Amino acid sequence: MRKHNITLEVSNLTKKYNDFIAIDHVNFTVFNGEFLGLLGPNGAGKTTLVKIISAAIKPSEGIITINGHKIHEEPGEVKKSIGVVSHNSYLYEELTAYENLEFFGKIYGIPSKELDEHIKWALESVNLQHRSHDAVSTFSRGMKQRLSIARAMIHHPKLLILDEPTVGLDLQSKNIFYDLIKEINKSGSTIFLTTHYILEAETLCDRIIILSRGKVVLEGKVTSIKEQYPNMTFEDIYLEVTKSGAKL
Ligand SMILES: Nc1ncnc2c1ncn2[C@@H]1O[C@H](COP(=O)(O)OP(=O)(O)OP(=O)(O)O)[C@@H](O)[C@H]1O
Ligand SMILES: [Mg+2]
Known part of the structure; x- marks a missing residue:
């Protein structure tokens, strides 16, 4: 049955490059109109994940559904309903x-x-x-x-996927850029953004997912995460959960 309020569903996703596991059994859902941030250290698997959900590369295992279409069944339909900004x-x-x-x-x-x-x-x-x-x-x-x-x-597109779109931009350009993304989000597009700027993720996103060594180590609404760890800054929480790829 079509889940009408879901834009992106990632189910049991694994990606191997030969013997190396870049994405390790990842599951998450992005709802219509959400602004989701994907964080994680270098090599965590963010770009690999972006490439898979953009239908640019195939997963080793798992199912991706975007706007009601499974990528492996209808890659053309998926590509029509997404926009991708990458390096x-x-x-x-x-x-x-x-x-x-x-x-x-x-x-x-x-x-x-x-x-x-x-x-x-x-x-x-x-x-x-x-x-x-x-x-x-x-x-x-x-x-x-x-x-x-x-x-x-x-x-x-119903889903806009952005992989570190502000790398190399000055502060003014970054602000203009993020105002623009916020406007696009307000007008109804769902946003999936990867970034290394923790403060940006904290202020812009409704919900964040932190990836470390191919695994989701923290996921939740920005407000809920802050409530969960009341005495820590967002940056400290990020550093803690990504320290060894282990859970807090
Ligand atoms: N084509 C490939 N062949 C082999 N290994 C790859 C390939 N692409 C990525 N990897 C490996 O997969 C892991 C995840 O890489 P990925 O580019 O997804 O990380 P990332 O989270 O986007 O990192 P960054 O923050 O540096 O952009 C890394 O260890 C990388 O070396
Ligand atoms: Mg990357």
Whole structure:
């Protein structure tokens, strides 16, 4: 039966690279409209998890269901209902912002009659309409990041997946970027964000999952976690649970 309030369901997920277990029997659910943060030290398995839920690589075991579609059964349907922002911007430097979005809009199968409307909406959402006819090669890093978001949301995805989207951005650009993500979240998209910035996760996310050595070591609402560990800062809680991959 379709669970209508669930955007993403990860069930018994394991990923092995040869003998190395990068993701170890992970289970979690993300509900419609949630802002979920995935934290964890280098090598914890965050990008591996992002790649699996983006249908870019296959798991060794387990089932992923996104917007009611199982990835292994309907990868095409899943890809249509998600947007992904990762380390690779996938933007073409020599093309303009508009041309890039036109290219990706066609890949997502947006009908040509509607394409211009989608592109203008996406450019306005990331506040780049004034640069729409400039080549991406003339953009700053922050502008490229914002255009990556526009690319990821051009087809109005229900789930936006972001893997460390603010790496290399200055404080102002980070704030602009996160205001934008908050707006996208408020307008109804579910957000799945990985980050190393504990404070950002604490202030932005409804719920967080901490991964360590491929296992979930802590999961819960930010407010509940703080109540659970009243005398610790969020950073201390994070350091404690990820110390040895063991539980607190
Ligand atoms: N293609 C691959 N082949 C073999 N091992 C891999 C591959 N990709 C990732 N790994 C290993 O899987 C583990 C998890 O890597 P992953 O990139 O998912 O971590 P991460 O949590 O995203 O780390 P970071 O915070 O540094 O981005 C690491 O030990 C990494 O070396
Ligand atoms: Mg990573």
